[in-house]
Amino acid sequence: MHYELELFLFFSPHTRQKTCIEELAQIWHCSNRYAKKIIQKLQQQNIIKWETSRGRGKKPFLTLLTTKNDCISEIFKSYWLKEKFDEAYTLLGEHQMLNDPTIQLWLQQQYGIQHKPNTDIVFRYPLYHANLTLNPLLADTNYDAHFIKQLHETLFKENEITGEVEGNLVFHYETNDHKNWRIILRKGVFFHDLKPVLASDVKDSLERIKPIAKPYFDLEKIEIIHNYELLLTLSKPFAVLPELLTSFRTVILQKGKPDGMIGCGPFMIKEHSKYRVQLKTFERYFLPRPYIDGVDVLFSNKNIDLGISYCPYPNHIDQKEIRVQNKELDYIVFNNKSGPMQCPKMRRMVYDLIDDEAFSEFEKREEANISNDLILKIDIPMITIGYQQVNIKTNHFEKALILKKQLASYGISSRLQCMDLQQIEILDEAIDLYIGSMTTGKHNVISILNTFLTKPKAILSFVNEEFKHKLLVNLQQIFTRQSREAYENIFKQIENELIEMHCLKFLTSKYYHLYIREDVTYKNLEFDEHGFIKYQKIYV
Incomplete structure (x- = not known):
């Protein structure tokens, strides 16, 4: 009290x-x-x-x-300095003081680079509360993926400049048939508990990711030659194995420790609680060491912007705007196998009515900007729009709502149906239109393959059997070709045919706009494709 x-x-x-x-x-x-x-x-x-x-x-x-406000402010500071963050922000919320300028000014001094003489350089910032999962196979949010990448390393990585896939924990690899692979590991790589990364850890991690590889191949055999060499035998050729092994889900964990708390990445866990994650720079990291000595992330159940925001600050505040293109590309798939979209003329008409520009940067819109100049009375039955949901906080409901409003502006009625990827393997044929997303980038072959071959298999569910067979034959060619040009030609051919059939429509790529205050201690920051800060790039 x-x-x-x-x-x-x-x-x-x-x-x-x-x-x-x-x-x-x-x-x-x-x-x-x-x-x-x-x-x-x-x-x-x-x-x-x-x-x-x-x-x-x-x-x-x-x-x-x-005054009462000054009194609340002092109590808040007392809580905060004692690291009782939840109590601190709950107090402000109860008294409607979350945006109090005096408290905001004080907090700005607590966030950003914290550096006192003879102390570590630590970057501290607030993050909206997330139930963090560090187990790569159980992770289902961008938050999870972001922190997993700070702690762990994959066998292969994508070069930030060229987009080419290259060895990371792998020193050398070779294959003659894309079915049998020889992997030689980099020496001198240590986990955070200073145990070396060995072939036994890699074998254990590869055994763990068998479900991820299942749509493409079975991992028939993993033979350890010695501590730094393995031989992998796949059930069938898969030329893009290195691309698959760049995913955060395939990070190498210490044998017998699947919880993800110990890795070999640039940062190690110092504290992990409901309200806080403290990362400490790993001094034995095998790549160039980050400049800062640690990161202090404070979770809050209040969505507080302190120096970094997705919305512009008032005009009197000095700020800079950063436009970050997300690597996720949204799309709509049309069901040409059953229902009203089975009719080519009707499918083409609805296809042409959809304005992809209306989906761009929808996060900044309160209402979709849909023209009502042309109201058509079209004799189309009720359309069911399915939208992708990875988890309760990550879904395409907002974009499905935009699509519903667009169709309504032309007199077409529709209903929305959530397609939870945790519960479905394949799309119900009762769905007429499906909104989903894929990851794009300089080297995106696995993401595109996942769009076709992993749940909910939207495109395969909606095309006729003849085209489905043709599509699968073309995709199988990728399994035996290790050439970017070959991948691109195959995908382009498939994409063009789907668009010509009015079965696939890409929406305008979305961007993140980040606004960084110039009057706070957030300096020299770079952001990834999801709007997260790149800790390894921070410097004073």
């Missing part, structure tokens, strides 16, 4: 008022004796002035020496 806050319900700030011990005991719901202790403590904190009067029957005087 904050006794000082209770006083503001009965007393005015900076006003000398008569009272007594008994009255205060009733306000605080305590004994007279304990009320005297509270008064003494509040006096010592210069929150109240207590004056007793001489003479029998004369009441003492109480003066509040501060």
Whole structure:
């Protein structure tokens, strides 16, 4: 109980008022004796002035020496400095002070680069509360993927400049038939507990990711030649194995420790709790060391922007805008196998009515900007729009809503249906249109293959059997060709045919706009494709 806050319900700030011990005991719901202790403590904190009067029957005087807002601010700071972050932000929320300028100014000084003489350089910032999962196979949000990448390393990686796939934990690899692979590991790589990364760890990790590889091949055999060499035998050729092994889900974990707490990446876990993640730079990291010594991420159940925001700050605040293109490309698949979209003319008409520009940067719109100039009375039955959901917070509901409004503007009725990827393997044929997304980039072959071959298999579910067979034959060619040009030609051919059939429509790529205040300690930041800060690039 904050006794000082209770006083503001009965007393005015900076006003000398008569009272007594008994009255205060009733306000605080305590004994007279304990009320005297509270008064003494509040006096010592210069929150109240207590004056007793001489003479029998004369009441003492109480003066509040501060305002309620100032008092709340001091309590908040006390909580915050004691690292009781949830209590701190709950207090502000209860008193509608989350955006109080005095508190915001104080917090700005606590975030960003924290560097005092003879101390580590630590980057601290707030993040909206997320139930963080560090197990790569159980991760289902961009938050999870972001932190997993800080702690762990994959066998292969995508070169940031060229987009080519190259060895990471792998020193050398070779294959003659894309079915049998020889993998030689880099030496001198250590986990955070200083145990070396060995072939036994790689074997254990590859065994763990068998479900991810299942749509493409079975991992028939993993033979350890010695501590730094393995032979992999696949059930069938798969030329893009290195691309598959760049995914964060395929990071190499220490044998027998699948929880993801120990890795061999640039940062190691110092503290992981409900309200905080502290990362410490790993001094034995095998690649160039990050400049900063650690990262302190404070989770809050309040969505607080302190220096970095997805929305512009008021005009009087100095800020810079960064436009970041997300690697996720959204698309709509049309069901030409059953339902109203089975009719080529009707499918083409609906295809042409959809304005892909209306889906661009929808996060910044309160209402989709849909023209109502042309209202058509089209004799089309109710259309069912299915939208992709990875988890409750990551879905395409907003874009499905835009599509529904677009169709309504032309007199076409529709209903929305969530397609939870945790619960479905393949799309129901009752779905007429499906909104999903794929990851794009300089080397995106696995993401595109996943779009076709992993759940919910939207395109395969919606095309006729003849085209489905043709599509699968073309995709199988990728399994035996290790050439970017070959991949691109095959995908382009498939894409063109689907578009000509009006079965696939890509939506405008979305962008993130980040606004960084110039008057705070957030300096020298770079962001990834999901809008997360690249910790390894931070410097003073």
